[in-house]
Amino acid sequence: MTVELSRLNTFEGGTAGGNITVANSGGTSGDAFSFILFNNASVGAAGNSAITYLASAAVLGTLGCHFNSSGTSASYLRWDMSGTGPYAFVSARIKSFPGNPSAAVPILELRSASLASAFLTIRTDGTVRINDRTNAGITASTSPALTPGASYTFELSSAPGTTTTNGYLAMTIYNADGSVFHTWSSSAVNSGDQPIAQARIDAPLSTSGWASGLDIDNCRAALASADTDWLGPFNPATPPNASAAATAGTAIIDASASTGSALDFAIELLSGPPDSGVPTLISEGKWWVPQPADTDAVWRVTVTDTTTALEDTVDVTVPHLTTETSLMPTLRYFDGVTIQTV
Numbered sequence: 001m002t003v004e005l006s007r008l009n010t011f012e013g014g015t016a017g018g019n020i021t022v023a024n025s026g027g028t029s030g031d032a033f034s035f036i037l038f039n040n041a042s043v044g045a046a047g048n049s050a051i052t053y054l055a056s057a058a059v060l061g062t063l064g065c066h067f068n069s070s071g072t073s074a075s076y077l078r079w080d081m082s083g084t085g086p087y088a089f090v091s092a093r094i095k096s097f098p099g100n101p102s103a104a105v106p107i108l109e110l111r112s113a114s115l116a117s118a119f120l121t122i123r124t125d126g127t128v129r130i131n132d133r134t135n136a137g138i139t140a141s142t143s144p145a146l147t148p149g150a151s152y153t154f155e156l157s158s159a160p161g162t163t164t165t166n167g168y169l170a171m172t173i174y175n176a177d178g179s180v181f182h183t184w185s186s187s188a189v190n191s192g193d194q195p196i197a198q199a200r201i202d203a204p205l206s207t208s209g210w211a212s213g214l215d216i217d218n219c220r221a222a223l224a225s226a227d228t229d230w231l232g233p234f235n236p237a238t239p240p241n242a243s244a245a246a247t248a249g250t251a252i253i254d255a256s257a258s259t260g261s262a263l264d265f266a267i268e269l270l271s272g273p274p275d276s277g278v279p280t281l282i283s284e285g286k287w288w289v290p291q292p293a294d295t296d297a298v299w300r301v302t303v304t305d306t307t308t309a310l311e312d313t314v315d316v317t318v319p320h321l322t323t324e325t326s327l328m329p330t331l332r333y334f335d336g337v338t339i340q341t342v
Contacts, residue, residue, distance in 0.1 A: 003229055004083040007031040007199070007221040011063045016055045019047025020065060020077070034080040038203070040073040050075065051203060057215035059095050059151060060234070064217035067203035069210045075203035076109070081196065083223040087168070088117075088196035091155035091231045095215040099148040100126040102209030106202045108156040112194030118169050120156040122146070128182070130156070130169050133192040143173055143182035151176040153218075153233045158191045167191030168227060178233040185227070196223070242303040242312040246319075253316050255301040256285035262306040270315060272297025292320045 013028030014020060021043060026032030038048040050068045057064030065077070081088065088110050101124055108120040119131040126145035130138045146152060153174040161167030170185030199221035204214050218234040241259045246252065255265055265285040269276055276297040277290035289299060297318045304311040 003222055003224045004085065005081055005223040007079045007081070007219075008234075009033065009077075009219045010061055011053055011058070011065050011217060012061045014053030014063050016053055016063060018053050019043065019049060020051050020053060021045060021047040025077075031079070033077045035078040036076070037078065038075045039071050040075075051077070054215065057095060057217060059093050059215075059217040061217075064095060064215050065219075066213055066215050068213040069204045069206055069208050070213075071203055071205045072207075073205070075205065076200040077203075077219065078201075079199045079221050081199060081221065081223055085195055085223045085225070086159040087157060087224045087227050087229060088159065088199065088222070089155060089157045089224065089229070089231050090199035090201070090219075090221045091153060091234075092201045092216045092219045093151065093153040093234060095151055095217060096149050097126075097146045097152060098208075098210040098212060098214060100124055100145075101204070103205075103207040105204045105208045105210075106131075107204075108154055109198070109200040109202060110156060110158040110196050111198040111200065112160070112192055113197040115192055115194060117160065117167075117192045117194075117196055118156055118158040120154055120171055128154070128171070128173060130171050130184070132169065132190045133164075133167070134190060136190075138169070138186070138189060140186070141169070141171060141184040143171075143184075152181065155231055157185075157227065157230070158196055159227065160191055160193050160195060161189075162193055164190040167193075170227065172230060174233040178235060242301060242314040246316050251291060251318075252282070252286065252288055253279070253299055253301065253318070254286045255303060255314065256283065258285060258303045258312075258314075260303065260305045260312075264304040264306050266302045266304070268300050268302075270298040270300045272318075273320075276318075289318055291318060294320055296320050 008030040036043045050070050053063050054066035057066045105122045106119045110117045128143040130141040155172045157170040159168040168187045169189045172183040173181040175181045220231045273292045273295045276292045279287035279289045299316050302313050
């Protein structure tokens with residue numbers, strides 16, 4: 001299996017409330033869109049207030065894309081793609097399903113340079129269906145009804161055939177937790193006979209009845225050599241969860257309970273007197289440290305997931321020695337009159 005080309009846009013590089021344009025859609029957001037259309041016209045350098053960056057639209061991170069559903073004709077975000085494929089994929093996550101639309105709403109499209117190949121459409125009963133190259137619905141692909149207010153990731157896949165009956169179309173809908181809500185595929189449908197060259201995320205039109213618009217996030221697309229190269233639900237790498245505590249008379253720092261995979265541990269002194277000493281490694285993520293005499297010491301443990309390079313830190317305070325906490329034996333002697341303590 002080979003993923004030949006992939007695209008991702010998280011919208012994180014935009015400005016909250018600003019219009020999304022081709023020029024500002026790249027950078028921190030990921031792969032810039034090739035073209036943005038509203039009401040069948042390019043939004044140009046200024047963009048259009050119907051397609052904006054919005055903090056409340058974010059599913060992950062701080063920004064998402066908001067479609068205000070005011071358009072009356074074709075409106076979308078588009079990536080142009082070229083490669084041998086032949087399988088193409090496009091996906092987007094909606095933050096909250098607005099409820100059954102007043103008219104069918106295409107949300108994803110795959111196309112050749114000049115012709116449609118497939119549409120993923122939310123229907124007026126809340127179900128989702130694939131429409132083929134001619135925009136005819138494929139009944140067998142129909143999903144169960146979506147739940148209003150729920151978050152879903154939608155994914156559409158297509159590969160061209162050589163006739164009107166041997167093309168490939170597929171869809172998968174994922175729940176918010178990444179589990180599969182619905183999946184369907186067929187290699188006996190009309191997906192056109194031209195290589196896929198465009199992936200579109202469609203904006204709902206005013207006929208949708210969605211007065212509050214639609215919030216989407218984490219759009220993706222790919223060309224791949226196999227129909228199994230699904231994009232899947234977008235789950236960015238999760239940093240490890242560092243945890244540590246001073247134990248055993250406050251002389252041992254133990255971070256071995258930190259969660260994650262392929263973890264690497266490091267420790268450094270953040271503050272404390274010179275007699276805070278040097279940590280001695282006992283085992284992975286576990287050190288013995290001296291207790292300082294007069295001032296507490298603060299040690300920082302850094303836990304790194306070596307598979308993602310993400311890290312987390314936790315600070316541990318080691319109290320200084322007192323009569324109660326000293327790890328040294330107490331020396332007493334009799335001076336001929338009373339017992340003295342050193």
